[in-house]
C-alpha cells in the first residue's frame with residue numbers, strides 16, 4: 001500500500017474513485033459517510049477520466065456548457081417524489097423545479113425530507129414513486145451522462161479523510177477535461193492555509209470549503225449543495241455566496257438546502273418550503289414574504305388564502321408586532337381589523353393572520369396601514385391591556401417559514 005501523499009496518488013485515487021462512484025450508487029442501507037472511507041480498487045469503480053468525459057461531450061470547454069444556458073430552462077424537475085423507509089413516507093409527493101442560471105433554495109425543518117429528496121436527484125437514492133429528471137435525464141439510469149455535468153456537495157462533506165486538502169482537489173480536477181484552475185479556486189475559498197492538512201484534521205468549516213471546491217471544480221451545469229455554509233465563519237460564508245452567485249451568472253443551476261434564512265433571502269431566486277416530505281409553499285422570496293406564493297396542493301388550507309394585498313393596489317403586506325401579557329384571545333381581533341382593501345378586497349373574510357408567536361408576543365400579518373394600528377390599539381384598550389410595544393415592519397422569510405411550518409421542534 002502506498003503512503004498518503006505518494007506522488008502516484010494511490011490511496012487518494014482509490015478514495016476519489018469511490019467518491020465519484022458513490023454519486024451514482026444507491027446506498028440507502030449504508031451510513032452516509034461510510035462509503036467514502038472504503039478503499040475500492042480503481043478497477044472496481046468507474047471514474048471519470050478526461051478522455052471519457054471529453055468523448056461524452058461531458059465537460060464543457062467554457063463555463064456554462066452545452067446543457068447549461070442562461071435562458072432559465074428547467075434543469076431539475078421532480079414530480080410526485082415518494083421515498084419510504086420502513087413503510088413510512090419521508091418524502092411524500094414532493095414537486096420541485098430548478099432552472100438554469102438560477103439559485104433554488106429548499107427550506108424545511110429538521111427531518112422534513114430535504115436531503116432525501118436532493119439525494120434522489122443526485123442518484124444516491126432510488127425513489128419509490130414519482131419522477132426525477134436532471135437535465136432531462138434519470139439520475140440513476142443516466143448516471144454516466146450526468147456524472148460529469150452535476151456537482152454534489154453532501155451535507156456531511158463526504159470527503160475521504162486521509163487525503164490532503166489540496167491534493168484531493170487536484171485529483172478531482174484531473175478527472176475532468178476542462179476543470180477550473182485549481183489554484184484560483186483554492187485561493188477564492190481560502191484553501192491554501194490548510195492545503196497540506198489531511199481532511200480528517202480540518203475543522204468543519206474548512207471541510208465544507210474543500211467539499212464545495214470539489215463540487216464545482218469540474219464546471220458542472222447543475223450543482224446540489226446541501227447546507228453549503230453550515231459551520232462556516234462569516235468570511236467563508238461571504239466567499240461561498242460570491243462563488244454561488246458567479247455560478248449562477250455562468251448559467252449553472254444551483255439547488256441548495258439551508259437552515260439560514262438570511263442565506264436563502266440573499267441568494268435564492270426561488271424557494272421551496274418543504275415539510276413532512278412535501279412542498280408546502282413555493283415562490284420567490286418576495287412572493288413568499290408578500291404572501292402570494294403558491295401553497296402547493298398540500299398546503300395548509302388555513303393558510304392557503306390567496307393574500308390579495310400583493311395583487312391589488314392596496315396597502316403593502318406587513319406585520320404588526322405586539323408585546324403584551326400572554327394568553328390574549330385573538331378570536332375577536334380579526335373582526336375589528338379593516339375588512340376590505342382599497343381594491344374591494346374580494347368577497348369574504350379579510351386576509352389577516354393573527355397569532356401568538358411566543359408567549360406575550362403577537363403578530364398580525366396583512367395589509368398593515370395606519371388604520372390597522374389604530375384598530376389594534378383600540379382593541380387592546382377595550383380589553384384593558386397595556387401593550388409594552390406595538391411595532392410595524394415587513395415580514396421576513398423567517399416569519400413566513402415559522403408561519404408555514406409552525407413553532408414546534410421536530
Ligand SMILES: Nc1ncnc2c1ncn2[C@@H]1O[C@H](COP(=O)(O)OP(=O)(O)OP(=O)(O)O)[C@@H](O)[C@H]1O
Pocket residue numbers: 028029085090108109110111112113114115116117
Ligand atoms: N437511511 C434511512 N433510513 C431510515 N430513515 C431515514 C434514512 N435516511 C433518512 N431517514 C429519515 O427520513 C427523514 C427525512 O430525513 P432527511 O435527512 O431527508 O431530512 P432533512 O429535511 O434533510 O433534515 P435536516 O434539516 O435535519 O438535514 C428523517 O426522519 C430521517 O430520520
